[in-house]
Amino acid sequence: EAAKLDAFDNHERVWHGRDEERGLNAIVAIHNTVLGPGLGGTRVWPHETFEAALTDVLRLSRGMTFKSAVAGMDFGGGKALIIANSKTDKTPALLEAYAEMLIALNGQYFTGEDVGFTVADADFLRERTPNVTGTTVGGSGNPSPVTAHGVFLGIKAALKHRGVATLDGVHVAVQGLGSVGWTLCEKLHAEGARLSVTDIDAARMEQAKDAFGATPVALDDILKVNADVFAPCALGGVLSAETIPLLGAKIVAGAANNPLVRHEDARLLMERGVLYAPDYVINAGGLLNVAAELAPGGYDREATMAKVAKIPETLADIFARAEAQKRPTNDVAAEIAFERINAARQR
Ligand code: NAD
Incomplete structure (x- = not known):
């Protein structure tokens, strides 16, 4: 099993976005897109070192690949990490810079909520880029x-x-x-x-x-x-x-x-x-919920909850x-x- 897991250790793409003036230091990691585009939330956490942040986001994005696959979804594994304290550093300027990073990725990564990243943040990004789920307007809200x-x-x-x-x-x-x-x-x-x-x-x-x-x-x-x-x-x-x-x-x-x-x-x-x-x-319920926004025809709560009911x-x-x-x-x-x-x- 360990050898098979190792074969899944390589990430397809990892981007580092920096904007010192606006306080952005972010990593976006796409682990695997065999089943579909990378989908996973943005975490805002003040890791003490870049290496710790990188390890976190690589593990998280890899987990998203497995999450989508087991839940029978056509998405790949992706995740983002903004190295910052969500209570003190998450300014509109920082989010603006992050939105620009997502726009530059041109649809390779879809994001949403995670620790330190709220529905209000998702709404802020959604006004600037379409690749955001878990929004209140035109989305499914908090997962x-x-x-x-x-x-x-x-x-x-x-x-x-x-x-x-x-x-x-x-x-x-x-x-x-x-x-x-x-x-x-x-x-x-x-x-x-x-x-x-x-x-x-x-x-x-x-x-x-x-x-x-x-x-x-x-x-x-x-x-x-x-x-x-x-x-x-x-x-x-x-x-x-x-x-x-x-x-x-x-x-x-x-x-x-x-x-x-x-x-x-x-x-x-x-x-x-x-x-x-x-x-x-x-813990796949949130992913099932946000992914449903990207389905043809848009978000269907009943169909989503039927999928969540299959978790047990x-x-x-x-x-x-x-x-x-x-x-x-x-x-x-x-x-x-x-x-x-x-x-x-x-x-
Ligand atoms: P959150 O930020 O709302 O809550 C995390 C809570 O944990 C906070 O209250 C924080 O104070 C507390 N905390 C942090 N470190 C702690 C520690 N060492 N001991 C005790 N408490 C501590 O995050 P959330 O959205 O509730 O997510 C919780 C976990 O579930 C995360 O690991 C997240 O990745 C995972 N998860 C969340 C979702 C989702 O839909 N929100 C989906 C899948 C997985």
Whole structure:
């Protein structure tokens, strides 16, 4: 599997856009366009080094290739990263410069929301370039609630695989109470789940305590919570050879892209008896939603939600195959993606 994954390590194109005057330092990465044009959100994050930003965007764009392929969509993998603090640096001038970069790419990359990049930002760009999804005008709006819905259904699929038929009394540890994490908490709470939560924003934790009776947990302790499910909904890189032994839950199912430091870490989870819902399978709802805008005839919410409703079926199939073949779930998911991309390549 590692060799097959390595064959998918090469990106087709990577662009670096710099405009010092307007504060833009951005990378756009297109991983693979065999199935269609590169589609994936723009992340705004103040990485300390260019290398860290590059690693992040390369991993994210690669994940988008797999996400589209498993979800049966005709898009390739792409992602952008603006190295900036979204709260302090994201000025109209910076976004203007970024819009110019997208225009120069001339339709090779379609973008949308991600961490630090909001619907308002997408709307701002959409006035300047057509290659933006997740907009309010002529678009499908914020994809996060749809992502959260898919993750919610995916958590239920994982519990079902483990013989648990209801969320009532199930304990979920949620890391990150942002756009997706918060909506996920709403859904879990409405069906009787018990929540432990954390966020670098302490006020958010207090709000979750009030809204859902959630138990606030220190940042470093969320992994250790003796919950039924750990739902990573912040950034990636939280599960590694160092942290997996600390994990309290027996299911990992959340929205975060790349929660595993290495693909191989899923084997460590398997060996500990932890069921892992592969990130790009469970969190595909947002991509399904924004991609629908680009379909002939435009956005159709009902058809999109029908596709999102298939996420738990796909996961159930992956869980069953992984168990029968004694393989990590992300190996099985990657295989589904390879098969689709390779079949398209041979056509
Ligand atoms: P967001 O920026 O709205 O929320 C992220 C939250 O995580 C914030 O509240 C932030 O304070 C918190 N956070 C950051 N670092 C943390 C840490 N170390 N510990 C605890 N909390 C921390 O982002 P979002 O849109 O909710 O996305 C969350 C994750 O889901 C990201 O990894 C994103 O790539 C992934 N994702 C999002 C979508 C979508 O539709 N928004 C789709 C697919 C995947």
